[in-house]
Amino acid sequence: MDIIQVTNLTKEFKTYNVKNGFLGAIAGAISRKAAFTKAIDNINFTINKGEFVGYVGENGAGKSTTIKILTGILVPTSGEALVNNLVPYKNRRKNAMKIGVVFGQRTQLWWDLAVRESFDLLKSIYRIPEDRFKKNIKHFYDILSIDKYLDIPVRKLSLGQRMRCDLAASLLHDPEVLFLDEPTIGLDVVAKDAIRQFLKEINEKKSTTIILTTHDMMDIEHLCERIIILDEGKIISDGSTDLLKKNYGQHRVMEIEFQDEFSGLSGIKDIKLLREESCKKWIRFNGSDLSASDVISKIAIKYQIKDLSIQEPTVEDIIKSIYNNR
Numbered sequence: 001m002d003i004i005q006v007t008n009l010t011k012e013f014k015t016y017n018v019k020n021g022f023l024g025a026i027a028g029a030i031s032r033k034a035a036f037t038k039a040i041d042n043i044n045f046t047i048n049k050g051e052f053v054g055y056v057g058e059n060g061a062g063k064s065t066t067i068k069i070l071t072g073i074l075v076p077t078s079g080e081a082l083v084n085n086l087v088p089y090k091n092r093r094k095n096a097m098k099i100g101v102v103f104g105q106r107t108q109l110w111w112d113l114a115v116r117e118s119f120d121l122l123k124s125i126y127r128i129p130e131d132r133f134k135k136n137i138k139h140f141y142d143i144l145s146i147d148k149y150l151d152i153p154v155r156k157l158s159l160g161q162r163m164r165c166d167l168a169a170s171l172l173h174d175p176e177v178l179f180l181d182e183p184t185i186g187l188d189v190v191a192k193d194a195i196r197q198f199l200k201e202i203n204e205k206k207s208t209t210i211i212l213t214t215h216d217m218m219d220i221e222h223l224c225e226r227i228i229i230l231d232e233g234k235i236i237s238d239g240s241t242d243l244l245k246k247n248y249g250q251h252r253v254m255e256i257e258f259q260d261e262f263s264g265l266s267g268i269k270d271i272k273l274l275r276e277e278s279c280k281k282w283i284r285f286n287g288s289d290l291s292a293s294d295v296i297s298k299i300a301i302k303y304q305i306k307d308l309s310i311q312e313p314t315v316e317d318i319i320k321s322i323y324n325n326r
């Protein structure tokens, strides 16, 4: 069953060109010129119950705008978005009872309240039955290890601590859909890992449908079985992560460590230099045109190789090449 249906969805923002400075502002107030930004441009997709979808794209691609429409914060310019068969902005309350939202950039919790008090407030807002509340809280304490800072006001928590609490808060009422807008932004590897494991478990055990936007492709690689790629408000790719890997799977990335530092390699035919870091270089070649031994011999003629390894393309590599080919 489709839990989310997005049909010909477009969102335009009206902005005004205001000239710089005070006089410009006055002039601007007299003759403001309206301009329109199409943040989302006629997009279509459906999401099934239980899917874990990565929603990716460069800065300004329209990810947050989509999430805001799906959570009822924004009204679309045209087209339709349905979540649980509800139009989110028309049924904000009803929709809110069935969804959870985390915006990594700002907390949904009450700044001056202790975490425990925030949770209690949410319990009454969402009318969560006592037994379910207790069960969920205990579960979240255990796997997110947040029990240590329950009595601390939210404003005093570190970013990673706060994010764990935000996540727990968004799931207290067992929502069917969870929207995550950059939930791992600014977190260290340990916190990221804890959050990833938590999300995986929620998705698998509770069949919570999850839509995740992030700039961290490792999040996507670890979690999402499907990836929707957005570019300037348009969907340029939508499909399973496995299929994406298969289609772009000819690419191989070779990590080579050389004896000495040098600035060569980019001149060698049929290989592309991706990255370099002192004596290490990462190159890409097409596995159907060239074998790894061809590549190694081409390089070894000129340079002394100390160590090397060959990697399958990462989701990050694949998405980069989709962007480059657009």
Ligand SMILES: Nc1ncnc2c1ncn2[C@@H]1O[C@H](COP(=O)(O)OP(=O)(O)OP(=O)(O)O)[C@@H](O)[C@H]1O
Binding pocket: 013, 014, 015, 037, 038, 039, 057, 058, 059, 060, 061, 062, 063, 064, 065, 066
């Ligand atoms: N309230 C607004 N008023 C005017 N323009 C807006 C508004 N909100 C977003 N935009 C514009 O819409 C476009 C899409 O913005 P959006 O925040 O959805 O991007 P994003 O994909 O979430 O980017 P990021 O990765 O930087 O978070 C951008 O060009 C942005 O400037």
Ligand SMILES: [Mg+2]
Binding pocket: 063, 064, 065, 181
């Ligand atoms: Mg955003």
